[in-house]
Amino acid sequence: MSIRLPSGVRDFLPAAAARRRALADAALAVFEAWGFARVITPVFEHAEVLERGLGEAARQAAIRFVEPGTGEVVALRPDITPQIARLVATRFADTAGPLRLCYEGAVTRLQAELGQREILQAGVELVDAPEPDGDAEVLAVAAATLAGANLPDAQLDVGHVAPARHVLAAAPDAAARAALVAALARKDRAALRAAARALPANVAPLAEALGHLAGPARDTLDRACALPWPADVIAALAQLGVALERFDELADRPLPALSIDLGDLRGFAYYTGMRFAGFVGGAADAVLRGGRYDELVGRYGRARAAVGFAMDLEAVAQAQSALGVAGPIAAKGVAVHGAGAAALARTLRAAGLRALVQPHAPDDWPRWLADAGLDAALVDDVAIHVDGTRTPARELLAVLLPKI
Amino acid sequence: MSIRLPSGVRDFLPAAAARRRALADAALAVFEAWGFARVITPVFEHAEVLERGLGEAARQAAIRFVEPGTGEVVALRPDITPQIARLVATRFADTAGPLRLCYEGAVTRLQAELGQREILQAGVELVDAPEPDGDAEVLAVAAATLAGANLPDAQLDVGHVAPARHVLAAAPDAAARAALVAALARKDRAALRAAARALPANVAPLAEALGHLAGPARDTLDRACALPWPADVIAALAQLGVALERFDELADRPLPALSIDLGDLRGFAYYTGMRFAGFVGGAADAVLRGGRYDELVGRYGRARAAVGFAMDLEAVAQAQSALGVAGPIAAKGVAVHGAGAAALARTLRAAGLRALVQPHAPDDWPRWLADAGLDAALVDDVAIHVDGTRTPARELLAVLLPKI
Numbered sequence: 016m017s018i019r020l021p022s023g024v025r026d027f028l029p030a031a032a033a034r035r036r037a038l039a040d041a042a043l044a045v046f047e048a049w050g051f052a053r054v055i056t057p058v059f060e061h062a063e064v065l066e067r068g069l070g071e072a073a074r075q076a077a078i079r080f081v082e083p084g085t086g087e088v089v090a091l092r093p094d095i096t097p098q099i100a101r102l103v104a105t106r107f108a109d110t111a112g113p114l115r116l117c118y119e120g121a122v123t124r125l126q127a128e129l130g131q132r133e134i135l136q137a138g139v140e141l142v143d144a145p146e147p148d149g150d151a152e153v154l155a156v157a158a159a160t161l162a163g164a165n166l167p168d169a170q171l172d173v174g175h176v177a178p179a180r181h182v183l184a185a186a187p188d189a190a191a192r193a194a195l196v197a198a199l200a201r202k203d204r205a206a207l208r209a210a211a212r213a214l215p216a217n218v219a220p221l222a223e224a225l226g227h228l229a230g231p232a233r234d235t236l237d238r239a240c241a242l243p244w245p246a247d248v249i250a251a252l253a254q255l256g257v258a259l260e261r262f263d264e265l266a267d268r269p270l271p272a273l274s275i276d277l278g279d280l281r282g283f284a285y286y287t288g289m290r291f292a293g294f295v296g297g298a299a300d301a302v303l304r305g306g307r308y309d310e311l312v313g314r315y316g317r318a319r320a321a322v323g324f325a326m327d328l329e330a331v332a333q334a335q336s337a338l339g340v341a342g343p344i345a346a347k348g349v350a351v352h353g354a355g356a357a358a359l360a361r362t363l364r365a366a367g368l369r370a371l372v373q374p375h376a377p378d379d380w381p382r383w384l385a386d387a388g389l390d391a392a393l394v395d396d397v398a399i400h401v402d403g404t405r406t407p408a409r410e411l412l413a414v415l416l417p418k419i
Numbered sequence: 420m421s422i423r424l425p426s427g428v429r430d431f432l433p434a435a436a437a438r439r440r441a442l443a444d445a446a447l448a449v450f451e452a453w454g455f456a457r458v459i460t461p462v463f464e465h466a467e468v469l470e471r472g473l474g475e476a477a478r479q480a481a482i483r484f485v486e487p488g489t490g491e492v493v494a495l496r497p498d499i500t501p502q503i504a505r506l507v508a509t510r511f512a513d514t515a516g517p518l519r520l521c522y523e524g525a526v527t528r529l530q531a532e533l534g535q536r537e538i539l540q541a542g543v544e545l546v547d548a549p550e551p552d553g554d555a556e557v558l559a560v561a562a563a564t565l566a567g568a569n570l571p572d573a574q575l576d577v578g579h580v581a582p583a584r585h586v587l588a589a590a591p592d593a594a595a596r597a598a599l600v601a602a603l604a605r606k607d608r609a610a611l612r613a614a615a616r617a618l619p620a621n622v623a624p625l626a627e628a629l630g631h632l633a634g635p636a637r638d639t640l641d642r643a644c645a646l647p648w649p650a651d652v653i654a655a656l657a658q659l660g661v662a663l664e665r666f667d668e669l670a671d672r673p674l675p676a677l678s679i680d681l682g683d684l685r686g687f688a689y690y691t692g693m694r695f696a697g698f699v700g701g702a703a704d705a706v707l708r709g710g711r712y713d714e715l716v717g718r719y720g721r722a723r724a725a726v727g728f729a730m731d732l733e734a735v736a737q738a739q740s741a742l743g744v745a746g747p748i749a750a751k752g753v754a755v756h757g758a759g760a761a762a763l764a765r766t767l768r769a770a771g772l773r774a775l776v777q778p779h780a781p782d783d784w785p786r787w788l789a790d791a792g793l794d795a796a797l798v799d800d801v802a803i804h805v806d807g808t809r810t811p812a813r814e815l816l817a818v819l820l821p822k823i
Contacts, residue, residue, distance in 0.1 A: 021461075025461065027460075031459075032457050048772075048774070058527070064423070084426065098430070116433075267765060361671060373517070377516075378515065
């Protein structure tokens with residue numbers, strides 16, 4: 016039998032693992048600087064409990080299996096947000112909000128085209144912080160997280176479910192609703208116009224407008240507010256405008272590009288207010304998604320407002336690779352060989368360097384050093400560098416241990 | 420339906436999560452200082468592939484399920500070592516050794532008494548480094564890892580499979596072998612004497628000796644070598660003696676207590692040479708286990724010597740809690756409320772502090788600060804501390820931002 020991995024999961028060799036670890040650490044450092052406290056949740060739990068907090072798409076993406084010990088059905092988490100919601104409703108039930116929690120870890124999703132896929136995620140949840148302030152804060156943390164990814168052209172694309180919800184609620188049947196959703200997803204204005212004919216005369220122009228209510232934030236919001244929406248949609252758009260102003264005050268400089276798209280329905284069924292996506296150069300699709308889901312925590316027994324996001328660390332890592340962004344640089348590392356090697360390696364480690372004793376000389380020092388991710392070997396009184404050059408050992412030691 | 424977790428898995432709230440993260444980071448820092456490069460492997464893979472590299476006990480502990488996409492049987496990893504062996508035999512097949520790899524992550528085991536259990540593990544694998552030098556190096560890394568756990572009474576208990584293997588091979592049948600194994604596991608000398616009667620006259624005294632070949636390293640090895648073992652066992656014991664001498668040279672100071680136990684059969688079927696366990700104050704059982712398994716990588720198609728260990732981070736965390744060892748201390752954190760809060764929070768974050776804007780004042784600042792893990796709130800010109808005291812805001816700012 017061949018030694019292969021299931022589709023959609025992979026190994027990360029040292030350089031790839033270091034990049035992902037550095038990205039996770041950078042995201043967690045941003046979250047913690049903004050006052051979010053890290054929690055760790057299990058990689059699987061009872062399917063019924065997990066699925067309460069999932070949208071339809073994520074529910075279908077959950078990998079279920081029977082727990083051998085009890086015969087109960089459990090599922091690998093396809094998302095960490097419902098686990099945080101469960102914690103907030105139970106272990107944090109008596110803690111006054113706002114609560115600021117964050118996480119990092121692997122999730123597993125069954126994806127029709129891709130087979131299953133293991134994704135490394137990092138994200139935050141802000142609980143008991145109503146709009147507009149809670150929305151502004153989470154957007155600001157998302158902006159700082161994108162900035163920490165060290166990629167050009169960071170952009171936040173912000174929407175709100177209220178306008179589309181109003182339009183879709185006016186559809187006479189499921190087929191008409193599906194036609195509207197499909198046309199908006201493809202941004203197909205002709206199809207949208209055709210689908211809008213099924214709507215009442217006062218709603219049809221609003222449906223058509225959703226197809227072009229996308230662009231720079233202030234201008235797009237102004238155009239949206241000039242349309243004849245009912246009062247609750249106008250109020251929601253006004254709240255979104257205030258959230259974006261507060262975001263400008265709160266967020267670290269430089270501010271990312273910020274655009275509005277009121278026709279993006281992704282996660283529509285899951286979110287209850289603002290929703291947003293984060294983009295960076297090198298990645299075609301969003302690397303970060305989030306929004307407000309005020310009904311989520313209530314599914315675990317205690318209604319609390321919540322807003323958050325998760326970043327896909329693998330997507331960011333691939334964008335960094337695509338654009339040639341350098342991975343993290345490890346501390347200088349040396350192999351020591353020959354008399355006195357053990358004591359010298361100890362001294363080097365005590366100075367914060369990576370140092371190991373190599374009892375047997377490899378056939379090809381430079382190649383072996385390159386494979387091991389080391390900079391040089393100290394072989395008696397000679398330093399053999401990874402590029403093949405040789406210098407006196409004492410010269411290298413003078414650089415590595417300047418104080419000795 | 421109740422909101423409960425499957426048996427054997429749990430959530431970690433902020434203080435517990437921070438302790439586990441700090442332990443994992445400390446272990447990885449030790450591994451990397453000793454030249455080991457971190458790799459990341461998936462949380463599940465094909466059961467058949469994973470189980471090739473597992474001992475009998477771990478094989479029974481693997482949680483298997485059918486991959487929904489393909490109908491193939493996969494298993495949650497009960498151990499990361501076989502995944503590293505697979506990598507070494509495949510992705511690193513053309514890399515000249517020695518290879519030094521390390522890892523950290525969750526493994527899941529089905530345990531008869533406990534239900535399943537999720538364990539956070541960190542460990543190393545050293546490949547192509549024969550005994551005695553490879554054994555000495557891995558023991559030295561284990562000692563440094565134990566030292567990094569910040570617990571008293573670190574101890575390494577070292578054994579070797581050769582003496583017990585010689586004794587068990589002389590048993591006339593499976594029942595006699597089982598009686599010897601059971602007596603050794605219980606350290607029951609009377610039962611051992613009875614079981615030894617089934618052995619040939621020249622082996623029986625050796626079997627009885629295994630029951631008391633435990634104690635301080637040099638003395639125990641000397642006593643063992645004085646017995647009439649065959650030449651291959653004497654050679655193995657001599658190699659172990661050399662490994663312990665090299666360990667003394669290599670290891671960081673202070674050296675941990677080191678003892679020998681040649682009657683400990685744990686992992687006997689899995690290891691091929693030296694085996695060892697690491698103990699710390701506060702934990703009744705070993706928190707770290709390892710040894711040499713020169714046949715493991717070969718099960719993935721390419722024979723290579725290998726020696727390594729894994730530490731159970733949860734066991735170490737519980738020992739720390741039991742002994743009252745303080746968890747990691749987060750950077751000072753403050754909430755800012757009132758006019759100019761956004762700009763002040765930005766300045767504090769830029770200075771390396773945790774700072775968030777709290778738009779609405781909670782009912783009870785000190786209690787809320789304690790729950791949020793923050794030190795103080797800056798409310799206009801007053802600093803409200805987590806202990807309830809109030810001081811002028813400028814005094815706290817002078818401490819937090821001494822340069823401004």
